[in-house]
Amino acid sequence: MNKTILTSLVIISFFYSHSQCIDGDCDNGNGVFENSMYSYQGLFKNGNFIEGQKSKVVFTKLANGNYSRKEILIFDGLFENGNIKDGTSYNEFGVKEYDGSWVLSDGYLRKDGYGLLYYSNGEIQFKGLFENGNIKDGISYNDSGIMEYDGSWIISNGYLYKDGKGIEYINGIGYKTNYKIGAEIVNQYDPNDIKGTSSGLIEINLETRENGTNELIPISIYGLNSIKKYVFDTGAETFDISPTMEKYLLDNKFINNDDYLTPVMTTGFRSDVKILSRRVRISNIKIGDYIVNNVVATINNSDDDPLLCGRALLQMKFKNVTWSPGKLVLER
Numbered sequence: 422m423n424k425t426i427l428t429s430l431v432i433i434s435f436f437y438s439h440s441q442c443i444d445g446d447c448d449n450g451n452g453v454f455e456n457s458m459y460s461y462q463g464l465f466k467n468g469n470f471i472e473g474q475k476s477k478v479v480f481t482k483l484a485n486g487n488y489s490r491k492e493i494l495i496f497d498g499l500f501e502n503g504n505i506k507d508g509t510s511y512n513e514f515g516v517k518e519y520d521g522s523w524v525l526s527d528g529y530l531r532k533d534g535y536g537l538l539y540y541s542n543g544e545i546q547f548k549g550l551f552e553n554g555n556i557k558d559g560i561s562y563n564d565s566g567i568m569e570y571d572g573s574w575i576i577s578n579g580y581l582y583k584d585g586k587g588i589e590y591i592n593g594i595g596y597k598t599n600y601k602i603g604a605e606i607v608n609q610y611d612p613n614d615i616k617g618t619s620s621g622l623i624e625i626n627l628e629t630r631e632n633g634t635n636e637l638i639p640i641s642i643y644g645l646n647s648i649k650k651y652v653f654d655t656g657a658e659t660f661d662i663s664p665t666m667e668k669y670l671l672d673n674k675f676i677n678n679d680d681y682l683t684p685v686m687t688t689g690f691r692s693d694v695k696i697l698s699r700r701v702r703i704s705n706i707k708i709g710d711y712i713v714n715n716v717v718a719t720i721n722n723s724d725d726d727p728l729l730c731g732r733a734l735l736q737m738k739f740k741n742v743t744w745s746p747g748k749l750v751l752e753r
Contacts, residue, residue: 589683617711657731
């Protein structure tokens, strides 16, 4: 599972303890108000940062006293009831990091509502909705400004994950996808995906090639008369279709553009070779007496490539799978 953090959970707190007005009028006028971490430069009304007035907060030093540089802008925007409402925050080096809405929660000021998060090079990192300091829903970009993902997010154990339905972008093409705490939801076990006359176990006799290597499992797709001999790969989790089969499924409207998923790197027939594989969700795969639906299949680059049916894929789609040389047992 890939762990990704698009933002540190930057929290700005404005406490009035150990603070003082160091210049001007901090009650009703223009002044500079300073506490142990920050100073505020702008207009005051009744002792509060003035409503709706665009003002600045500058960095003075961190609470641990490691820094002493002054006049580093950390916020420029609008205040409400003495707290930041909407505007741009900067890190301690004066680099813009966030532009958007804020909310005061449990004594801390957090990103909340629509906003833009930035990389240190100025490119947008995320654009969308924040909730109580965390990314909730929106678009992520790489540091070159290229869109990567548009969808929902969740914080789990301190990490930010894709979560729920979204669109993954590869080379500018969007693919519908669905995540659960960062893991893509594909080929999960669902007894409703398996149809057939057998309610319990079925046994499938596996053939062998003439040279005695690789066991073969007969499979047909969408009721086609031609049964393909798939290589039963005990170390793979893919199910392959050929480019010709893909064209047939498209031409006969068994699949459409919405059925394609994000391409992934997979292991080819040779375990030492990695290839980029396109993927599509298909149904009506006949294995023994069972019809299996809702299977994410990889599309081979050539009709000459071997067709693989991975044991790991069957273990994901069936309740139980056992294998011994020459025999495969599947349980719904």
